[in-house]
Amino acid sequence: MPVFLKIVDMTEKEILLANRxxxxxxxxxxxxxxxxxxxISSEMPCVVHLNNMQHLGIEQMNEFGTSLLRLSHDELISLGENFVKNYLHPEDVKL
Known part of the structure; x- marks a missing residue:
């Protein structure tokens, strides 16, 4: 089963590793x-796949995910594709 983020005080690196x-x-x-x-995202609220922004938008991330990243929903949307580069497995992303 997926790795759930149960500890709120995880470092950003630990959060990204669990997310990957x-x-x-x-x-x-x-x-x-x-x-x-x-x-799936309703059961694992802080995990979304944003490699392809045309098929899955940032709006899939719910409040738990945005609070872990310390970003508001509006901030996520304004980041657009830069969110993927900055927060999610950047070595796999080809934009």
Whole structure:
């Protein structure tokens, strides 16, 4: 199962590492079980896949995720594709 972020005082590096593990597992769950990404994100509120901004927007991230990143929903939206570069597994992102 995915790595859940239970400890609020995790460092940013620890949060991103857990998120990276979750993203790979979520991809496998979606392929294997044909699960809906919205359903998954409701169970794992701080994890969203933003590699392809045309298919999945930042609006999928809920309040728990935005509070961990210390960003408001509006700030996330204003970052656009720069959010991916700054916060989520940048070595995998090709923009």
């Amino acid at each position: 593990k979750n993203l790979r597992l979520i991809d496998q769950i979606i392929i294997r079980e044909k699960e809906n990404l919205t359903n």
